[in-house]
Amino acid sequence: MTRLGLSDTIAAIATAPGSAGVGIVRVSGPEALSIADGVFRGRRRPSATRGGRFLFGQLVAGDGEVLDEGLCLVFRAPRSYTGEDVAELQTHGSPAVLGQVLARLLELGSRPARPGEFTQRAYLAGRLDLAQAEAVLGLVNAGTDTARRQASLGLSGALGERVERVAAHVTRTLAAIQALLDYPEEGVPEEDRDAPLTAAAAELEALVGTARAGQVATRGARLALIGPPNAGKSSLLNALLGFERSIVTPIPGTTRDYLEANLSLAGMPVTLVDTAGIRETEDTVEAAGVRQAVSLARSADLVLALEDGSLPREALPAELPGDARVLRVRTKSDLPAAWTDRGTLAVSAVTGEGLPELREAIHAALIGDAARGEAWLTTERQADAARRALSHVRAARLLSDELAGYELEEALRSLAELTGRDVGEDVVDAVFRNFCVGK
Numbered sequence: 047m048t049r050l051g052l053s054d055t056i057a058a059i060a061t062a063p064g065s066a067g068v069g070i071v072r073v074s075g076p077e078a079l080s081i082a083d084g085v086f087r088g089r090r091r092p093s094a095t096r097g098g099r100f101l102f103g104q105l106v107a108g109d110g111e112v113l114d115e116g117l118c119l120v121f122r123a124p125r126s127y128t129g130e131d132v133a134e135l136q137t138h139g140s141p142a143v144l145g146q147v148l149a150r151l152l153e154l155g156s157r158p159a160r161p162g163e164f165t166q167r168a169y170l171a172g173r174l175d176l177a178q179a180e181a182v183l184g185l186v187n188a189g190t191d192t193a194r195r196q197a198s199l200g201l202s203g204a205l206g207e208r209v210e211r212v213a214a215h216v217t218r219t220l221a222a223i224q225a226l227l228d229y230p231e232e233g234v235p236e237e238d239r240d241a242p243l244t245a246a247a248a249e250l251e252a253l254v255g256t257a258r259a260g261q262v263a264t265r266g267a268r269l270a271l272i273g274p275p276n277a278g279k280s281s282l283l284n285a286l287l288g289f290e291r292s293i294v295t296p297i298p299g300t301t302r303d304y305l306e307a308n309l310s311l312a313g314m315p316v317t318l319v320d321t322a323g324i325r326e327t328e329d330t331v332e333a334a335g336v337r338q339a340v341s342l343a344r345s346a347d348l349v350l351a352l353e354d355g356s357l358p359r360e361a362l363p364a365e366l367p368g369d370a371r372v373l374r375v376r377t378k379s380d381l382p383a384a385w386t387d388r389g390t391l392a393v394s395a396v397t398g399e400g401l402p403e404l405r406e407a408i409h410a411a412l413i414g415d416a417a418r419g420e421a422w423l424t425t426e427r428q429a430d431a432a433r434r435a436l437s438h439v440r441a442a443r444l445l446s447d448e449l450a451g452y453e454l455e456e457a458l459r460s461l462a463e464l465t466g467r468d469v470g471e472d473v474v475d476a477v478f479r480n481f482c483v484g485k
C-alpha cells in the first residue's frame with residue numbers, strides 16, 4: 047500500500063459503464079492537475095486554476111484530435127474527496143469518449159486505480175473512518191430505501207459517534223480502575239467503576255442487536271416456509287406474493303423441489319422459500335426434497351413453521367433451528383380450529399385473515415429492536431468487532447480490577463477496529479476490494 051504523500055497518481059472512469067448524459071473520469075494524486083493539462087484544453091490550464099473551480103473546454107487526444115467538449119473540475123489538496131489534488135473530466139457519457147480520455151490520462155503518467163482506491167485514499171488521509179468508507183460502498187449498492195438510509199447515516203459518521211460513546215464509558219472505567227490500583231487507600235466510588243461499564247454494556251448490546259437489521263437491510267433476508275405436507279406452505283407463499291406462484295393441491299407431498307420468490311416487505315428485500323412438506327417417506331424423490339427443506343430451514347434468516355390449525359396438532363420437526371429464528375404459524379384459520387396456542391399466529395391463505403399481522407411479525411423478527419433513526423451495524427466486519435467488544439466488557443464486569451483492566455483494553459481495541467482506527471492493512475484491503483473501480 048502506498049503511504050500518504052508518497053502516492054502515485056491514479057485515474058479511472060467514475061460513472062457506470064454504458065451510455066449516459068454525462069460521464070466522469072477522475073484523476074487523483076500529486077500529478078493530477080499537470081496530467082489533466084495534457085488532455086484538457088480550455089481558457090486556462092487545470093494546473094493554473096484554483097481549487098473549487100471548473101473550466102469549460104475540449105478534451106484532446108495525444109495527436110491533437112478533439113475527442114469531445116466538456117468540463118474540468120479542479121480540486122486542490124487537501125480540499126477534495128481523496129484529500130489529494132483531483133481533476134474531474136466531465137464529458138458526454140459515451141463509453142468511447144470516456145475510454146479515450148482515460149487512455150490519454152494513463153499515457154500522461156497516471157496509473158489505473160484499483161477498486162475503491164479513491165475512497166481508500168480518503169480513508170488514509172483521515173477524511174473518512176472505515177465505517178464511513180463501508181457506508182460509501184453501501185450507498186453505491188443501496189437497492190432499497192432502508193439500505194440507503196442506513197448507508198447515509200453511516201456516511202454522516204453516526205455509527206462512529208455511537209461507537210465513541212461506548213468507548214468513552216469504557217475509558218472512564220479504565221481510568222477508575224487505574225486509580226484504584228495506583229492509590230488503593232483512596233478508593234474509587236463504585237459508581238465510577240461500575241456505572242459506566244453497565245452503560246457501555248447496555249449500549250453495546252443495543253448496537254450488536256442492530257447487526258441483523260443492518261444485514262437484512264443491505265443484503266435482504268431469506269425466509270423458509272417449513273412444515274408437514276398439506277400444512278398450507280405453498281398457499282401462504284402465494285397469498286404473501288399476491289399471485290399463484292407455487293402449485294397447490296389437496297394431495298400431501300405436492301411441493302418437491304424448493305422454490306423461491308422475491309418480494310419487498312416493509313422496504314426490505316425478502317426471498318420466500320417454499321419447501322417440501324417434512325415427513326418420513328419411502329419415496330426417494332420426496333425424501334431428497336425433505337432433506338433439502340431441513341437444510342434450507344437451517345440456513346434461512348427466519349423460518350415460518352406452519353401447522354394446520356384444522357387438524358389435531360403434531361410435534362414440529364425436531365430438526366428446526368432454535369426458537370429465535372422461528373415464527374410459528376397456525377394455518378387455515380377460516381376452518382374450525384382443532385387447537386389454539388397463544389405462541390402462534392393464526393392465518394388464512396383463503397380469506398387473508400392474519401396476513402397483516404404476519405407481515406408485521408416478520409418485520410419485527412428481522413429488524414428486532416433496531417430503532418429506525420439510529421445507525422446500525424451494516425457489515426459482518428463491523429458486527430464481529432462489536433460482538434468482541436461486548437464480550438470483553440461482559441468479561442470485565444465479572445473480574446477483579448486488575449484482570450478487568452486487560453479486558454477493557456481489549457474492548458477498546460475492538461471498538462477502534464470497528465471504526466478502523468486500529469486495523470491492519472489486510473483488513474483495509476479486504477474492505478476496499480469489494481468496491482468498484484472509480485469509487
Ligand SMILES: Nc1nc2c(c(=O)[nH]1)N(C=O)[C@@H](CNc1ccc(C(=O)N[C@@H](CCC(=O)O)C(=O)O)cc1)CN2
Nearest residue numbers: 060070072098119121124125126127128134164173485
Ligand atoms: N462529481 C462528483 N460528484 C460526487 C462525488 C465526486 O467525487 N464527484 N463524490 C464522491 O465520490 C460524492 C461527494 N463527495 C465529496 C466529498 C468531498 C468533496 C470535497 O471536495 N471536499 C472538500 C471541499 C469541500 C468544500 O469546498 O466545502 C473538503 O472537504 O475539503 C467532494 C465530493 C458524491 N458526488
Ligand SMILES: Nc1nc2c(ncn2[C@@H]2O[C@H](COP(=O)(O)OP(=O)(O)OP(=O)(O)O)[C@@H](O)[C@H]2O)c(=O)[nH]1
Nearest residue numbers: 275276277278279280281296299300301323378395
Ligand atoms: N380452508 C383453507 N384451506 C387451505 C388454506 N391453505 C391451504 N389450504 C388447502 O390445504 C391444501 C394444501 O395446501 P398447500 O398450500 O398445497 O400445502 P403445502 O403445505 O404446500 O403442502 P405440500 O406441498 O404437499 O407440502 C390445499 O387443498 C389447500 O387448498 C387455508 O388457509 N384455508
Ligand SMILES: [Mg+2]
Nearest residue numbers: 279280300301
Ligand atoms: Mg406445497
